[in-house]
Every structure is written in structure tokens, then in C-alpha cells.
Amino acid sequence: MGTYLLFLQKSFQQKFVYRTSAYIYLLSTCLRVFIMVNVWTALYAGRDSINGVSLMDMLNFIVISAIVSALTQTRMGDKIAAKVVDGTIAVDFLRPIRFKYFVYADQLGENLYQVLLNALPVCILAALIYGFEMPADPLMLSLFIVCLFFGILIIFSINYIVGLISFWSKAAHPTSWFLLTAVTLFGGTFVPIWFYPDILREVTLFLPFRLIYFEPINIYLGRVTPSEAMSIIVIQLAWLVVLWLVERFMWSKIQTKLTVQGG
Amino acid sequence: MHTFKLYLEFIKIRIVSHIEYRKMFLFWFFAQWIAYGVQLLLIWVMVHRFQDIQGWKPFEVVLLYALSLNSYALAGFFFYNPCTQLSHLVRTGEFDEILTRPLNPFLYLVSREFNFGYITHVVLAVPVTVVSFVMLDIPFTFTNILMLLLILIGGALIQGAVFLFTSVPAFWIVDSNGMQNVLFQFRDFANYPLSIYHKSIQILLTFVIPFAFINFYPAQFFLGKQDFSVFHPAFQFMTPLVGLVMFALALWFWHFGINRYKSTGS
Numbered sequence: 001m002g003t004y005l006l007f008l009q010k011s012f013q014q015k016f017v018y019r020t021s022a023y024i025y026l027l028s029t030c031l032r033v034f035i036m037v038n039v040w041t042a043l044y045a046g047r048d049s050i051n052g053v054s055l056m057d058m059l060n061f062i063v064i065s066a067i068v069s070a071l072t073q074t075r076m077g078d079k080i081a082a083k084v085v086d087g088t089i090a091v092d093f094l095r096p097i098r099f100k101y102f103v104y105a106d107q108l109g110e111n112l113y114q115v116l117l118n119a120l121p122v123c124i125l126a127a128l129i130y131g132f133e134m135p136a137d138p139l140m141l142s143l144f145i146v147c148l149f150f151g152i153l154i155i156f157s158i159n160y161i162v163g164l165i166s167f168w169s170k171a172a173h174p175t176s177w178f179l180l181t182a183v184t185l186f187g188g189t190f191v192p193i194w195f196y197p198d199i200l201r202e203v204t205l206f207l208p209f210r211l212i213y214f215e216p217i218n219i220y221l222g223r224v225t226p227s228e229a230m231s232i233i234v235i236q237l238a239w240l241v242v243l244w245l246v247e248r249f250m251w252s253k254i255q256t257k258l259t260v261q262g263g
Numbered sequence: 264m265h266t267f268k269l270y271l272e273f274i275k276i277r278i279v280s281h282i283e284y285r286k287m288f289l290f291w292f293f294a295q296w297i298a299y300g301v302q303l304l305l306i307w308v309m310v311h312r313f314q315d316i317q318g319w320k321p322f323e324v325v326l327l328y329a330l331s332l333n334s335y336a337l338a339g340f341f342f343y344n345p346c347t348q349l350s351h352l353v354r355t356g357e358f359d360e361i362l363t364r365p366l367n368p369f370l371y372l373v374s375r376e377f378n379f380g381y382i383t384h385v386v387l388a389v390p391v392t393v394v395s396f397v398m399l400d401i402p403f404t405f406t407n408i409l410m411l412l413l414i415l416i417g418g419a420l421i422q423g424a425v426f427l428f429t430s431v432p433a434f435w436i437v438d439s440n441g442m443q444n445v446l447f448q449f450r451d452f453a454n455y456p457l458s459i460y461h462k463s464i465q466i467l468l469t470f471v472i473p474f475a476f477i478n479f480y481p482a483q484f485f486l487g488k489q490d491f492s493v494f495h496p497a498f499q500f501m502t503p504l505v506g507l508v509m510f511a512l513a514l515w516f517w518h519f520g521i522n523r524y525k526s527t528g529s
Contacts, residue, residue, distance in 0.1 A: 024444060024445055038455075038459050038461075042316050044313075177297075177298055178294055181301050184301055184305070185304075
């Protein structure tokens with residue numbers, strides 16, 4: 001455990017080296033939030049609520065989603081593929097550590113950095129300008145944190161599996177583009193699923209993507225009852241089991257078939 | 264004329280090398296096409312649910328997006344690679360090699376670094392433009408098609424000028440890629456009608472970074488809209504002019520930069 005915390009800390013510190021890129025990220029997050037606030041305010045002009053969602057709900061959604069998206073971003077699929085392609089994966093395999101936990105720790109360090117130095121400042125700024133509501137009920141807040149934690153595990157598992165595919169293809173694939181697109185479309189990261197047409201909304205119910213981002217925020221905003229929130233968390237756990245089985249299966253195949261090209 | 268053929272030859276080589284790995288090319292093509300397609304779909308879904316945004320109907324907003332994407336792709340073909348790689352070329356000293364060629368360094372760079380990948384954007388944005396025209400009952404008259412072409416060229420010149428403006432600081436060993444990213448995030452403003460923003464943003468996107476001329480003003484020509492707020496309705500015709508002026512200024516800035524360029528010596 002301590003080893004992996006150290007990896008987490010290292011990847012967190014590594015981000016500190018690139019000071020200018022941090023300011024630029026900050027600026028671009030500000031712009032994104034600012035544009036979305038303008039767009040939704042204009043959409044709501046003269047309308048009280050649409051599908052039971054008020055403008056205030058929507059502004060809360062934008063602010064909280066800055067933090068959630070910082071926590072749920074992943075590049076691990078691309079990183080694993082790059083390591084497979086250039087052969088450095090062999091070095092990782094020689095280390096006396098669990099590769100998966102190493103990859104997770106590395107990503108989490110990066111994400112925590114993004115939250116602290118990027119999302120949180122923007123959120124505080126936006127909350128001061130546009131207003132922001134915390135969940136009144138501490139129960140809902142704790143359910144949100146649990147749901148968000150499992151959401152992070154789900155996207156990490158999916159992206160890890162996507163990275164493992166490169167052991168077969170031996171190439172950097174645009175798979176992360178597909179993944180990002182799937183999360184945008186079925187996860188409600190750009191337009192919340194509240195506003196989806198019925199067919200699209202029903203499709204999202206059969207996929208794990210809405211559990212990463214949309215459902216935690218839904219709980220945060222108190223748009224579900226505590227018992228509904230509990231069942232969402234159960235569904236998350238079920239998905240995690242499925243993803244874990246897939247990943248174990250792939251991993252067992254990889255250990256017997258790994259070939260390193262050059263390096 | 265002879266050298267012009269040479270530049271075309273450079274572009275041809277780039278395209279051939281790009282599609283050499285056919286499977287990989289198609290895979291990337293498809294991935295990007297779907298990604299932009301989904302974004303367009305969701306913008307439509309969003310505006311459709313609310314019926315309109317500041318009086319702009321779903322397909323009118325889709326048209327704005329398509330115009331912006333089209334002109335961005337036209338500019339991206341030529342300027343994306345040279346402009347994002349300029350600071351790298353300067354740092355490694357590769358740019359010196361370019362200066363020693365008996366060719367115009369600008370045209371040489373633009374044709375040598377041609378990015379065929381932007382074909383994806385075109386293959387999405389052109390059909391979406393046509394569909395929006397049909398859905399919005401805009402007739403395909405000679406005037407409209409001519410206007411559309413002029414708008415796309417003018418828009419591409421504006422986008423190209425922004426690429427150039429943000430890359431020139433690389434001559435002074437300033438890493439400008441970050442600034443470039445922020446400026447290109449400003450393009451996101453143009454995915455929605457300009458009139459939803461505060462006046463100061465409208466002025467910024469009209470006179471300083473004139474992205475509003477890429478789609479917002481000229482689209483109103485087709486749509487017969489009068490959503491100009493404090494600006495003059497004549498702005499709908501000014502895209503080609505703004506494009507030419509911006510691009511001329513950007514070229515001047517490029518030459519200004521290249522004249523003051525001192526090699527890194529590496």
C-alpha cells in the first residue's frame with residue numbers, strides 16, 4: 001500500500017514541474033465553465049424548469065462536474081499502449097509490484113493534482129459568481145462520495161481494459177477517442193441525461209458510462225431518494241465485478257503471451 | 264510556376280504517406296468522425312429540448328457549428344502542423360535547415376507539413392452543412408452556394424491567421440503552444456450564437472479575435488436573421504474581407520518574426 005501511495009505522490013509532484021501548463025489548464029477550464037454557464041443561462045431564458053430541472057440545478061451541475069471530470073479523467077489506456085509499443089512494459093513487469101495498482105496510483109496522483117490546482121479554484125470562483133448549493137442532507141453527501149469513488153473505479157477499470165487490448169494489437173489505437181466519445185454520449189458529461197430523448201436515455205441504462213459521472217452528480221443534487229442512490233451503488237458494484245472478471249481473464253492471457261518488440 | 268508545382272508535389276507526398284497505412288488511417292478517421300459527430304448530435308439534442316437558444320433553432324445552431332468546423336479544417340490542412348511544431352523546429356535547429364532551402368520558407372513549411380488528417384472534419388462538416396440547408400429550407404441557389412464558398416474561404420483565412428499569430432512568438436524562443444491551445448478554446452465560443460454572451464465578449468470576438476465572422480454573422484445571410492445586437496447588419500457580408508485583412512496582418516507578423524529570428528545554434 002505504501003509503495004503505491006509513493007507512486008501516487010510522485011505523479012502528483014511531477015505535474016508541479018510544468019508550472020506554465022498549469023496556468024494554461026486553469027485558464028482553459030475557466031473558459032469552458034464560463035461558456036457552458038452562458039449557454040445554459042441562455043437556454044433557460046424565460047423558462048422556469050425543463051424536465052423538472054431548474055437553471056440553479058444546471059449551474060450546480062456545471063460547477064460540480066468540473067471536479068468530477070478532473071477526478072474521472074484517464075490517460076492510462078494510451079500510456080499502457082505506448083509502453084507496449086516501445087517495449088518499456090518489460091521493465092514494469094520486472095518490478096516487484098502489481099502493474100494495475102501502479103497504473104491506478106499514477107493516474108490518481110495526476111487527477112488529485114488537477115482537482116486541487118485546477119478544478120477546485122475554478123469551482124470556488126464560479127460558486128462565488130454564480131452561486132452554489134451544498135446538499136443539505138449529510139447522508140446524501142456521503143452517498144455522493146461513495147458513488148463518486150465507485151465511478152472513478154469504473155472508468156479506471158474500463159480504461160485499463162482498453163489499454164490491455166494493445167497487448168494484442170501492438171499499436172497505439174484511437175481507442176481512447178472511442179472511449180471518450182462513449183463517455184460523452186452515454187455518460188451525460190456534456191449534456192446531462194435529463195435532457196436526452198427517450199430512446200437515447202434508455203440505451204444509457206444498459207451501459208456503465210452513466211454511473212461514472214452523471215449518477216454521482218444526480219445524487220449530489222438530491223435528484224434521487226437515498227434508497228434509489230443505494231440501488232445505483234449496487235449497480236455500480238455489479239459492473240465493477242463484471243469489469244474485474246474481464247480484466248482478470250485478459251491478464252491471464254497476457255502473462256502467457258507477452259512478447260516485447262525490441263525495447 | 265515551376266516552384267508552385269513543387270509545393271503541390273510536397274502535398275501529394277504527404278497525402279500518400281498518410282494513407283499508406285490504410286487500416287490505421289481509417290481507424291483514426293472513424294474515431295474522430297464519431298467524436299465530432301456525437302458533439303454535434305448532443306448540441307442538437309440540447310437546443311431541441313429547449314426549442315431554441317436566444318431565438319436560434321436547433322438546426323441553425325448546427326449550421327453554426329458546421330461552418331466553424333469546415334473553415335477550421337481548411338485552415339488545419341495547411342497550418343496545424345507548421346504552427347504547432349514551429350517552436351520544436353526552432354529549438355532543435357531544424358528551422359535553420361528550412362531557411363537554407365532555395366524556396367519560400369513559409370510555403371515550403373506549409374506544403375511539407377500538410378496535414379491530411381483534417382479530411383475527417385470535412386467529411387463530417389460538409390454533409391452536415393448540406394443537411395442543415397435542407398432542414399432550414401435554404402435553397403441551393405447560385406448566390407447561396409457562392410456565398411457559402413466565400414464564407415468558408417474567409418473563415419479559413421481567419422482561422423489560419425490565428426494559427427500564424429500564435430506560432431510566431433516561437434521565433435523568440437517562447438513556447439507558444441500553450442497560448443495556442445487557449446486561443447483555440449475561444450473557438451468554442453463560436454459553437455453557439457454570439458448574442459448569448461455579454462457585450463464585452465461580443466466585441467472581443469468581433470474585433471480582436473474575429474471568430475464571429477466565421478459563422479455567426481455570415482450565417483444570418485442564409486437564415487434571414489437580424490440578430491446583430493449593437494453591430495451593423497453589413498457584417499454578414501464582411502467575412503471574406505476580414506479574412507483577407509487578418510491573414511495579411513498574420514503574414515506580415517510572420518515575416519517580422521522571421522527577420523528577427525536568431526538561430527538557437529543547436
